Structure formats: structure tokens, C-alpha cells
Amino acid sequence: MKLKFVFALLIAFIVMNPAHAREDILTLPLDELLASEDARKALLDVPIFFAGQPHPAVKSSKEVTTSRKTNAFNKSDEEACRWVMLSALKVLQDAAQKGGYDAVANIKSNYDHNEFASSTEYQCGAGTFIAGAALKADLVRFED
Numbered sequence: 001m002k003l004k005f006v007f008a009l010l011i012a013f014i015v016m017n018p019a020h021a022r023e024d025i026l027t028l029p030l031d032e033l034l035a036s037e038d039a040r041k042a043l044l045d046v047p048i049f050f051a052g053q054p055h056p057a058v059k060s061s062k063e064v065t066t067s068r069k070t071n072a073f074n075k076s077d078e079e080a081c082r083w084v085m086l087s088a089l090k091v092l093q094d095a096a097q098k099g100g101y102d103a104v105a106n107i108k109s110n111y112d113h114n115e116f117a118s119s120t121e122y123q124c125g126a127g128t129f130i131a132g133a134a135l136k137a138d139l140v141r142f143e144d
Helices: 002-016 030-035 037-042 077-099
Strands: 022-028 048-052 060-072 103-109 122-125 130-142
Touching: 022 030, 022 077, 030 077, 030 122, 037 060, 037 077, 048 077, 060 077, 077 103, 077 122, 077 130, 103 122
Parallel strands: 048 103
Antiparallel strands: 022 122, 060 130, 103 130, 122 130
């Protein structure tokens, strides 16, 4: 009983004092993420292009954003970031599919409103209990 009380008190302290909570920004490789078995299972059949990656000529586009969070408790930072990034990419792919767009292009990390554009890396916020990924991208229709 005492252990439960101490644990509850510790959690309350962390929640009430966010200055003590850890929030690291990780920069991780895209190729490992996209080549993973998790990516093959999670992502839709909608092409994705990160900032700086070549793609066909665009006829029209619509800028979109997404921000996702996941439980990071008892996971490595990399594992939590991989999971939340795939979730964010799937949200963008789903929006493109539902809107009749051909692809998601110009994808940039935008964690805590700090834009990070790369064709080889992405950023994720990793904390003690939560990991997050925020993305900014264009839903695009290609020229015929």
C-alpha cells in the first residue's frame, strides 16, 4: 500500500512540475524507419516524398499539418519515435487518399513549431512518458 502511495505521489509531482520532465529532440534516419517491417505494415499505398526529394511535377497542392503523440513508457526513445512517426505519416497518407490526391510531398518535421527539413532524417520529441511527432507537408496532385 505504501509503495502505491509513493508511486502515485511521484507521478503527481512529475505531472505538476513539468520543468522536471524530460523532453529530448531526437534526429533519426529516415531510411531505417521506412525500411522497417513496422513501416511495411503501417503505411498506406500512397507515395511520400520528404523535403528535397525529387517527385513528378505538381499540378495542385494543399498544405497540411499533423501532430501525434504516443505512450513512451517502457520503450526506448528510438522505438517510441519510430512508432509515432509512422502514425503521423499514415495520417498524412490517409488525408491524401481521402482527398483524391496522388501523394504527400515536401514532408518536414515541425515538432514544437520548429521546422526541420531533410531528405534523410526526421525529428521527434521523446520524453519520460510521451513521444511526439509533428509534420508539415503538401498533399499533391501530379500533372498528367
